[in-house]
Structure formats: structure tokens, C-alpha cells
Amino acid sequence: MKILNVNQIRELDQYTIQHEPIAPINLMERASEAFADWFVAKFPATRPVKIFCGLGNNGGDGMAVARMLLQLDYNVEVNVVRYAPRESDDCAHNHRRLKLLTNPNYIEKPQDMPALRHNEIVIDAILGSGLSRPTEGIVKTVIEAINRSPAMVISIDIASGLYADRPNQPGDVIVEPDYTLTFQLPKLAFLLPKNSRYVGNWQVLDIRLSRRYIDQTRTLYYYTNPEEARLLLRTRDRFSHKGTFGHALLLAGSYGKIGAALLASRACLRSGVGLLTVQTPRCGYDILQTNVPEAMCRPDQHEHVLTGMSDISGPDFSEYSAVGVGPGIGQSPETVSMLRGLLQSLRKPAVFDADALNILAKNRDLLGLLPERSILTPHPKEFERLTQRWENDYDKLEILQDFARRYDVVVVLKGAHTAIATPEGEVHFNSTGNPGLSTGGTGDVLTGVITALLAQGYDPVEASVLGVYSHGLAGDIAAANRGQIGLTATDVIEHLRWNM
Ligand SMILES: NC(=O)C1=CN([C@@H]2O[C@H](COP(=O)(O)OP(=O)(O)OC[C@H]3O[C@@H](n4cnc5c(N)ncnc54)[C@H](O)[C@@H]3O)[C@@H](O)[C@H]2O)[C@H](O)CC1
Numbered sequence: 001m002k003i004l005n006v007n008q009i010r011e012l013d014q015y016t017i018q019h020e021p022i023a024p025i026n027l028m029e030r031a032s033e034a035f036a037d038w039f040v041a042k043f044p045a046t047r048p049v050k051i052f053c054g055l056g057n058n059g060g061d062g063m064a065v066a067r068m069l070l071q072l073d074y075n076v077e078v079n080v081v082r083y084a085p086r087e088s089d090d091c092a093h094n095h096r097r098l099k100l101l102t103n104p105n106y107i108e109k110p111q112d113m114p115a116l117r118h119n120e121i122v123i124d125a126i127l128g129s130g131l132s133r134p135t136e137g138i139v140k141t142v143i144e145a146i147n148r149s150p151a152m153v154i155s156i157d158i159a160s161g162l163y164a165d166r167p168n169q170p171g172d173v174i175v176e177p178d179y180t181l182t183f184q185l186p187k188l189a190f191l192l193p194k195n196s197r198y199v200g201n202w203q204v205l206d207i208r209l210s211r212r213y214i215d216q217t218r219t220l221y222y223y224t225n226p227e228e229a230r231l232l233l234r235t236r237d238r239f240s241h242k243g244t245f246g247h248a249l250l251l252a253g254s255y256g257k258i259g260a261a262l263l264a265s266r267a268c269l270r271s272g273v274g275l276l277t278v279q280t281p282r283c284g285y286d287i288l289q290t291n292v293p294e295a296m297c298r299p300d301q302h303e304h305v306l307t308g309m310s311d312i313s314g315p316d317f318s319e320y321s322a323v324g325v326g327p328g329i330g331q332s333p334e335t336v337s338m339l340r341g342l343l344q345s346l347r348k349p350a351v352f353d354a355d356a357l358n359i360l361a362k363n364r365d366l367l368g369l370l371p372e373r374s375i376l377t378p379h380p381k382e383f384e385r386l387t388q389r390w391e392n393d394y395d396k397l398e399i400l401q402d403f404a405r406r407y408d409v410v411v412v413l414k415g416a417h418t419a420i421a422t423p424e425g426e427v428h429f430n431s432t433g434n435p436g437l438s439t440g441g442t443g444d445v446l447t448g449v450i451t452a453l454l455a456q457g458y459d460p461v462e463a464s465v466l467g468v469y470s471h472g473l474a475g476d477i478a479a480a481n482r483g484q485i486g487l488t489a490t491d492v493i494e495h496l497r498w499n500m
């Protein structure tokens with residue numbers, strides 16, 4: 001799904017109005033109906049509702065929603081925050097229609113703010129995507145009171161006070177909703193970690209804005225939804241054999257961290273690779289052969305760390321369709337040399353994770369040796385070591401895009417809504433996953449999954465987008481079975497599903 005900026009959303013609105021064609025007031029009606037339908041399906045008419053409306057089109061949506069809920073016998077109190085002398089035309093129209101059904105309460109000074117109780121639902125329709133400056137005066141007072149109240153809060157389109165596509169400043173007063181119901185497309189702000197309390201659970205409502213405009217409009221930002229992930233997945237030819245699905249090599253583990261090699265190996269095998277060879281230090285040999293019989297093992301010459309050398313054969317990495325390196329490898333001098341050797345001989349994109357990234361951060365000359373379109377899978381701390389500190393999430397995003405372009409690599413920046421930056425500077429945000437995944441070993445699993453997809457011939461961007469999606473989905477299925485708290489990396493492997 002594309003993510004558009006505020007100007008593009010405004011153009012999308014206008015394009016729809018002109019080309020559908022539809023009158024602006026009817027488009028507002030459609031948007032409000034979509035919200036009201038969602039609301040009615042979720043909450044019974046016995047829950048008292050307090051709607052707070054501004055004077056722009058977001059306020060107009062709120063007034064139309066109020067009318068719709070009143071007509072369905074909901075107990076609705078409307079509060080209009082009078083922060084300016086004039087309303088938008090469509091807001092004024094809905095205001096007049098509303099007054100035929102109820103008398104709104106007007107809030108001009110702090111004393112006009114009604115009390116809010118815990119069983120009530122607040123609908124926030126004060127400011128939407130038209131926000132152009134920080135909230136102040138009576139708007140700020142109302143938002144502070146909403147945030148202090150025990151009521152459940154639902155924002156229409158976007159929390160009042162939150163910019164959809166640029167950073168807020170510390171100290172900005174913004175609604176902290178439980179839910180955000182946004183129109184047509186996700187907003188960039190929803191996908192950035194620091195905004196999570198200003199978004200809550202969010203969902204997109206389809207209001208049938210112009211498909212043609214969306215298809216024609218260029219953006220660097222995407223959100224991977226289930227249909228798109230499914231389309232990436234290739235079906236298997238009936239006449240295929242294990243050679244068809246590639247031969248992956250995982251370079252993983254060190255003394256005390258052989259588990260990382262096991263997790264990456266099992267995940268790789270559960271993600272469709274044809275053949276898997278794992279190189280671990282000699283101390284991991286028995287463990288691997290016993291626990292992952294499907295994998296072949298190349299014991300390293302070294303007992304405790306990876307050197308790349310093996311008694312079986314020299315370090316010839318070219319025979320593999322994909323290489324994944326990093327889980328549990330540590331940063332011993334021998335392993336640094338191995339990584340250097342690997343980078344000098346690799347001719348195909350590979351997957352770099354964990355300590356492989358920390359070695360790159362400390363030996364920056366190695367960055368220039370990365371095979372083009374390789375995949376790096378840092379968590380934020382590892383990414384910071386590779387780059388620099390950032391001021392805010394937007395700044396981080398720019399650093400991410402610059403890095404991916406500059407080194408011609410795919411960077412999978414892990415976290416809630418993992419962001420995958422491509423060498424072209426695009427960013428794909430993931431839609432699956434949950435906080436249960438923040439536990440040791442899930443990164444090793446992701447490396448195994450992505451390496452398997454790369455070995456099967458997926459292009460590096462596809463392998464990353466699909467791998468991250470499936471890994472998060474496995475976490476979601478596992479959490480649905482047993483809750484987020486007890487989730488382990490092994491659960492993620494066991495819940496990988498390729499029949500999405
Ligand atoms: N395409 C769609 O998704 C549709 C969206 N709809 C709704 O329209 C709003 C956007 O409406 P708009 O009138 O452009 O802006 P707002 O209601 O967000 O703001 C109104 C007005 O307020 C002024 N303003 C800006 N910042 C502040 C501030 N800090 N304090 C006070 N006043 C401020 C500014 O002049 C704005 O013009 C969108 O979110 C949807 O809810 C349509 O209803 C359907 C199609």
C-alpha cells in the first residue's frame with residue numbers, strides 16, 4: 001500500500017471530487033459513514049459518546065458522525081471547540097444539519113469543558129490532516145483534559161495535534177487515542193516508534209478515493225499489507241526438486257552461542273530452502289548434527305570461533321546460492337578476518353546480521369566490499385553503530401534511506417513496523433509482528449528466513465519484505481496461541497506459515 005504525504009492526500013481528495021465526480025459534502029458523508037459503521041459494529045448504543053469537533057473538515061466529519069449515531073439512538077453529546085471565528089463550508093453544512101437533532105455544547109474557555117467518565121467514549125474530531133501549527137489556547141486545554149480523562153478515545157483520521165508526515169516538537173500537545181481510524185491510506189506518522197502513544201490501534205477505512213490517482217502518484221513509502229505479501233510468494237512447480245530451491249550457507253555460532261546457529265538453521269529449513277550447509281566452530285558440530293539433522297555441517301577448524309577454514313574444504317563461498325552470516329558469531333580477530341575474506345570473494349548478495357554488522361561498523365573499509373544489493377538486518381542500536389545518532393524518527397528514516405542508497409544495499413531496520421530501505425531509497429514498512437518478538441533469538445530466526453528466500457532466487461528486496469512479513473506473522477500466530485509474554489524464538493519458527 002502506498003503512503004502519501006499531506007499534500008498528496010489533499011490532491012487525492014480533489015482528484016476524486018473532480019473525476020468520480022462527487023460533491024465534497026458527499027465525500028465527507030461517505031467518510032463519516034465508514035467511521036460510523038466501524039463504530040456501530042464495535043460499541044453498543046448503551047455506551048455514552050462525547051464527540052469533540054473542530055471547525056475544519058475533520059470537525060465536519062465529527063458532526064456528521066454525531067448525526068449518524070444520534071439517528072441510531074446512541075447517547076451522543078457534541079462539543080464544538082470554538083478556537084476560530086469561521087468554519088469550513090462542509091463543516092458549517094454538517095453543523096446546521098446537526099442542530100436540527102441536538103444542541104451542541106460550545107467550548108470557548110476552560111470552564112466549558114465537560115467532565116469525562118471512564119465508561120464514556122470520546123471521539124476526537126478536533127483537527128485532522130490540516131494541522132499546520134502546534135496546538136495552543138483552548139484546543140490545547142481540551143486535548144490535555146481528554147488525555148487526563150479515563151474515557152476511551154477514538155481519533156477520526158489522525159490524533160488532533162499529530163503531524164501526518166513531519167516531526168512534532170517535544171512539548172507539543174497531542175491527543176493520545178486508544179484507536180485511530182484513518183481514511184484510505186496509512187499515514188507515515190503511524191509507523192514511527194516515537195509516535196505510538198499518539199496513534200493507538202490504528203485501522204484504515206476505505207472511502208473509495210481515486211484508485212487512479214493513487215496508482216499514478218510517486219512515493220518512496222509503502223506499507224506491506226497481507227494481499228501484497230501473498231502476491232510476492234511463489235508457488236511451487238510440481239516437477240521441482242531440491243536443487244530448484246537453492247543451497248544456502250549459514251555462517252553462525254561461537255562458543256556459548258551455538259543456539260543462534262540452531263535457530264537460524266531451523267528457520268532457514270522451515271522457509272523452503274532446498275539444501276542447507278551450516279558452518280559453526282567445531283564445538284557446535286555435534287550439537288548441530290544432533291538437533292538439525294536436515295542440515296549439513298561444515299565444522300570450522302577452530303574449536304570456539306569461526307575462521308572460515310574447514311578440514312572438509314577451503315572457504316569457497318561461490319558454490320552456494322545464498323550466504324547468511326552473523327548470528328552468534330562474536331567479534332574475535334579470526335572472525336573479523338573471515339568476514340573480510342568472505343567479502344572479498346562473494347559475488348552475490350548475502351545476508352549480514354548481528355555481530356557481522358558490528359564488525360562492519362568497526363572496520364568501515366569493509367562496507368565498500370559489500371556485494372551489491374546485499375541485505376543488512378540491524379536492530380536500531382546496531383544501525384546507530386553503522387551510521388550516527390538521530391534527532392527523531394524522521395531523521396532516522398532519512399539516514400536509513402541515505403545508507404541504503406550509498407552502499408547499494410537493502411537495510412532491514414528491525415522494530416515495531418520494521419522498515420526495509422531499498423537501494424533506490426524506497427522504504428517498506430511491515431504490518432505484522434507484536435511486542436512478544438522482542439526476545440533473544442528472533443533476529444537469528446529472521447536471518448534464517450531471509451537467507452532461505454534469497455537462496456530460492458527471490459530478489460533481495462522481495463526476500464526482505466516477504467521474510468519480515470512472514471516472520472512477524474509467525475509471531476502473531478504464536479501470540480494468538482499462547483500470548484505475547486511467553487513467546488520464544490522457537491515458537492516463531494514453529495509458526496512460520498507459507499500458505500498465507
Ligand atoms: N481525503 C480524505 O482523507 C478526506 C478527509 N476528510 C477530512 O478532512 C480532514 C482535513 O480537513 P481540513 O479542513 O483540511 O483540516 P483540519 O480539519 O485538520 O483543520 C482545520 C483547519 O484548522 C486550522 N489549523 C491548523 N492547525 C491548527 C491548530 N494547531 N490550531 C488551530 N487551528 C489549526 C487550519 O487552518 C485548517 O484548515 C481530514 O483529516 C479528514 O478528517 C474529509 O472529510 C473526507 C475526505
Ligand SMILES: [K+]
Nearest residue numbers: 124127158160
Ligand atoms: K482528529
